[in-house]
Amino acid sequence: MDYTTFLQALVSSLLCYWVGWILYARWLHPLSKFPGPPLAAISRIWTVLHVLRGKAQDEQKALHQKYGPIVRIAPDELAISDPRAVKAIYGVNSGFKKTDFYLPFRSPFARYPDHFTATDEKSHASRRKIVHHIYSLTSILQAEEYVDKCTDLFLQCLGEMADAQTSVDLLKWARMYAYDVVGEFYFGQMFGFLKNKDDHIGYLSSTDSLIPVMTLSAVMPSYVRSIFMLGGFMFSRMRKAVGAFDVLTKAADLAVENRRHLFEKGDVSQRKPDLLTRAFEIYYRRGVELDFQLIDLKMEAFGAFFGGSDTSAIAISGTMYHIIRNEQAYRTLVEEIDQATRDGKLSMPHLMYNEAVKLPYLDACIKEGMRIHPSVGLTMPRHTPAEGAHVAGYWVPGNTRIGINPAVLQKDTSVFGDDAEVFRPDRWLETNAHQLNQYILQFGGGSRTCMGKHMALCELYKIIPEILRSFHLSLESSDTLKTSAFWFYKPASVHVRVRRRSDN
Numbered sequence: 342m343d344y345t346t347f348l349q350a351l352v353s354s355l356l357c358y359w360v361g362w363i364l365y366a367r368w369l370h371p372l373s374k375f376p377g378p379p380l381a382a383i384s385r386i387w388t389v390l391h392v393l394r395g396k397a398q399d400e401q402k403a404l405h406q407k408y409g410p411i412v413r414i415a416p417d418e419l420a421i422s423d424p425r426a427v428k429a430i431y432g433v434n435s436g437f438k439k440t441d442f443y444l445p446f447r448s449p450f451a452r453y454p455d456h457f458t459a460t461d462e463k464s465h466a467s468r469r470k471i472v473h474h475i476y477s478l479t480s481i482l483q484a485e486e487y488v489d490k491c492t493d494l495f496l497q498c499l500g501e502m503a504d505a506q507t508s509v510d511l512l513k514w515a516r517m518y519a520y521d522v523v524g525e526f527y528f529g530q531m532f533g534f535l536k537n538k539d540d541h542i543g544y545l546s547s548t549d550s551l552i553p554v555m556t557l558s559a560v561m562p563s564y565v566r567s568i569f570m571l572g573g574f575m576f577s578r579m580r581k582a583v584g585a586f587d588v589l590t591k592a593a594d595l596a597v598e599n600r601r602h603l604f605e606k607g608d609v610s611q612r613k614p615d616l617l618t619r620a621f622e623i624y625y626r627r628g629v630e631l632d633f634q635l636i637d638l639k640m641e642a643f644g645a646f647f648g649g650s651d652t653s654a655i656a657i658s659g660t661m662y663h664i665i666r667n668e669q670a671y672r673t674l675v676e677e678i679d680q681a682t683r684d685g686k687l688s689m690p691h692l693m694y695n696e697a698v699k700l701p702y703l704d705a706c707i708k709e710g711m712r713i714h715p716s717v718g719l720t721m722p723r724h725t726p727a728e729g730a731h732v733a734g735y736w737v738p739g740n741t742r743i744g745i746n747p748a749v750l751q752k753d754t755s756v757f758g759d760d761a762e763v764f765r766p767d768r769w770l771e772t773n774a775h776q777l778n779q780y781i782l783q784f785g786g787g788s789r790t791c792m793g794k795h796m797a798l799c800e801l802y803k804i805i806p807e808i809l810r811s812f813h814l815s816l817e818s819s820d821t822l823k824t825s826a827f828w829f830y831k832p833a834s835v836h837v838r839v840r841r842r843s844d845n
């Protein structure tokens with residue numbers, strides 16, 4: 342066969358394959374009964390472009406308006422926005438498993454898959470059980486003073502910016518705060534963002550570069566991911582980002598080595614009651630029995646760095662944005678905080694987490710802030726069990742990818758009413774408010790619920806009232822919040838003017 346004939350045969354075979362695939366995917370595939378964009382039914386390109394535009398939550402909402410509560414977003418994948426689907430997909434013992442979407446986020450040096458990316462439920466449950474107590478509320482509150490240390494520095498910086506009358510990007514500062522809290526909890530000390538008032542070691546810009554690339558890779562078919570990731574390394578920004586994480590790895594090594602030294606010296610007085618110490622206690626007491634080595638301990642620190650910094654910062658800045666924007670809510674909240682401070686129910690100079698959670702309006706504002714602006718803005722995809730499953734009245738075949746986007750469901754009018762898009766904290770003070778909780782997915786659900794939830798809530802319930810009792814904040818612009826959703830549903834910025842309060 343000559344070259345031209347070979348080429349013609351190849352092209353015709355490929356054409357036949359494609360025509361066959363299109364006919365099958367659109368009309369014969371087990372998911373062909375589900376509506377959705379025609380391109381999504383035949384290729385993942387649709388999903389990749391959809392995520393690439395960084396507006397997944399808005400586009401997905403529009404999709405549901407057009408096609409209904411369940412939409413085919415890739416040949417083998419469905420997105421659903423129906424309250425009944427939450428328990429079916431994310432409930433304990435639902436039998437739904439994490440998909441390979443999570444794999445690009447996995448650390449290359451993980452011995453066991455880290456909690457976030459583990460796809461084998463059994464192994465995940467046994468590894469999570471080993472460290473579960475580290476993340477309990479009791480354990481977090483034993484280290485509450487480290488949150489206070491970061492809060493003091495944050496407030497000091499806000500004070501300086503208020504005096505200098507400079508504009509403050511709350512997102513950037515909340516990020517520096519949240520990263521420094523992770524530093525205190527896991528790396529022996531703050532990373533120094535707040536002290537340096539800047540991303541002096543480049544971690545923030547590195548996650549900004551890496552997360553979108555990883556997210557795009559996560560929605561691509563697995564066979565093109567490596568090529569895509571390798572392609573990414575052609576760009577100096579990516580190489581720089583990876584370099585910054587070398588610095589992080591060294592910081593983790595040093596923190597672990599220093600702490601090990603203290604343990605081996607038997608110097609109990611020098612040991613901070615932080616999460617690193619808790620992890621070391623597991624290592625020394627049951628490390629061999631549980632196969633929990635120093636590298637596993639380091640993985641916990643990495644998990645918190647990647648899973649707990651930007652998420653917490655988005656929750657803080659997103660909630661603050663809505664409070665500041667809503668005059669009535671702002672006034673009511675400040676009155677509640679001031680009254681509680683006057684009554685001695687909020688300690689000075691540091692209010693305690695256990696005091697803050699008792700303030701009903703603060704609680705309502707934080708719940709509403711995270712409802713309307715959850716930190717995750719993509720579907721959290723799962724595989725249906727091999728035998729298939731009923732989801733919200735639909736029969737979904739086995740091994741189908743299906744997921745809910747918290748940023749879509751949490752604004753669903755069928756659950757939250759016609760004002761679902763409005764920041765209205767009072768909805769959480771109404772009689773049946775507790776029923777809404779079951780449709781809130783901001784911390785995920787079931788056996789895969791966020792491990793750092795208590796740590797994140799500790800930061801939120803402390804920093805928001807601390808800021809509001811010391812400063813008055815106003816938004817610089819009345820424009821609506823600009824956001825992007827590469828896994829994290831991130832505001833572009835939250836610029837505010839800050840004044841010291843003269844009335845306290």
Ligand code: HEM
Pocket residue numbers: 456457458469644645646648649650652653654656715716717721722782783784785786788789790791792793794796797798
């Ligand atoms: C406001 C802050 C936070 C938010 C909104 C948040 C959100 C989430 C969500 C939605 C998930 C589930 C993802 C999925 O199922 O696909 C998750 C899982 C996880 N989060 Fe968080 N997170 C926050 C803070 C933290 C912190 C501070 C840490 C670390 C200390 C952390 C560590 C983790 C881990 C390890 C998982 C995986 C759990 C598992 O699958 O077993 N998160 N988080």
